[in-house]
Amino acid sequence: MTRLLVLALSSLLLSCSPANGDMTTPVTVRFATFNTSLYADSDGGLLARLQNNDLAARKVAAIIQHQRPDVLLLNEFDYDAEGKAAERFVRDYLAVSQFGAPAISYPHRFSGPVNTGVPSGLDLDGDGRNDGPGDAWGFGRHPGQYGLLVLSRYPLDASATRSFQHFRWADLPAALAPKNPATGAAFYPDAVWRQLRLSSKSHWDVPIHTPLGVIHFLVAHPTPPVFDGAENRNGLRNHDEIRLWADYVSGETIDWLYDDAGVRGGLAQDAAFVIAGDLNADPVDGDGYQQPVRLLLDHPRIDARFVPTSTGARAQAARYGLARTGNVATHTGDFGPSAGTLRIDYVLPSRQLAVRDGGVFWPAAGEPGHDWIDASDHHMVWLDLTIKGTP
Secondary structure (H helix, E strand, O other): OOOOEEEEOOOOOOOOOOOOOOOOOOOOEEEEEEEEEEOOOOOOHHHHHHOOOOHHHHHHHHHHHHHOOOEEEEEEEOOOOOOHHHHHHHHHHHOOOEOOEOOOOOOEEEEOOOOEOOEOOOOOOOOOOOOOHHHEOEOOOOOOOOOEEEEEOOOEOHHHOEEOOOOEHHHOOOOOOOEOOOOOOEOOOHHHHOOOEOOOOOOEEEEEEEOOEEEEEEEOOOOOOOOOOOOOHHHHHHHHHHHHHHHHOOOOOOOOOEOOOOOEOOOOOOOEEEEEEEOOOOOOOOOOOOOOOHHHHOOOOEOOOOOOOOHHHHHHHHHHOOOOOOOHHHOOEEOHHHHOEEOOEEEEEEOOEEEEEEEEOOOOOOOOOHHHHHHOOEOOEEEEEEEOOOO
């Protein structure tokens, strides 16, 4: 397996009994995703920010402390091989009260290399150079930019974790290879196409030992479907990055899929899972190619009937006044008066799991926490989950 940094302070499995010993109270586990915008354009820049009482990081921490998820994915949190930024954030921000919110502890965390900022040595964006941020395997100005970080109150199974950082786009059956719309010719030369990695950051399957049993936390951050040309290379990549999870949960016998350790196949049919992340795809609005997130929302193994909402999203969408087909109360991202608000962040449970509660942390003006939300252009999505059939 590709070298993965696993910072887990205990390898013992958690007992499956409720923490308070009350067997009459249904056990729930709160899963969440949050694009934190905690990144920097220079290598080591995030750590430098965190060493200086960064205001945005304090607000991000306050939101986490307020919502108190048990298992959390942070998107756009810069990765460093020694885990110094993650350690600093957990120790000096989350474990310290921010703006009156109670401190929170995450004894288990997981991070690893991502494709963003890793040089490909190829001219991937067609500008005649091979050393720019658009020429990395995933757009980025240094390795680890826009990384992923998983935080958990419960132990992580390091030995069973799977990474798909190196899976090649061309190896996806019926991959949407970009083409020049004027000529129909392939946008990438064949020698380049066969090297391209599908995941713009990485796709991870992180088994979490929760009071509900083992739940596979499937996390990713597909590329935005914009910032390209008429060939729509980013839109097509976004589609296929999302499709990778749809295929992964469809069956363990798909022999074309391989992880970074060379292990083939998808997720076991009886495995419980939660898909989480900034997927950069709205189900009905925005710039996505053929609404790729529908591959997940309509998947037979996924229960997406509960759709989290917020008062702040509805208020902000009304302020912009842009035409929208979908329910604006479900939106999770705020991209200004031109692009408006969209639903692009998701927590999607498998059908073994039932949703007890959920929401988007986007308080409207005057509501608690509104002063914190300018730390990121995204908002935390959370679900309280239990085993289906639990009274």
